[in-house]
Amino acid sequence: MLDQRNALCGIAGKMDWHAPLSEGLDNLRRIITDAPLWLNSGGWLLLEHGYDQGAAVRDLLKRVGLDSCLPAATWRVASV
Numbered sequence: 001m002l003d004q005r006n007a008l009c010g011i012a013g014k015m016d017w018h019a020p021l022s023e024g025l026d027n028l029r030r031i032i033t034d035a036p037l038w039l040n041s042g043g044w045l046l047l048e049h050g051y052d053q054g055a056a057v058r059d060l061l062k063r064v065g066l067d068s069c070l071p072a073a074t075w076r077v078a079s080v
């Protein structure tokens with residue numbers, strides 16, 4: 001079974017955190033493109049993006065077959 005912590009570190013380790021960003025989406029593009037390699041069937045990918053990047057992020061998700069997308073405004077969060 002895949003260890004989720006290692007999957008996250010594997011993706012983050014491939015990021016170029018100092019490269020100039022194109023539309024601010026380069027790192028998100030990399031995460032989304034690699035996500036199908038790391039996610040188990042039925043797994044979740046949670047992303048945070050800029051207020052004006054929603055359409056571009058949804059397009060990237062659709063390109064890799066991750067098209068069941070819920071905006072955070074629809075989530076229900078419980079706190080203790």
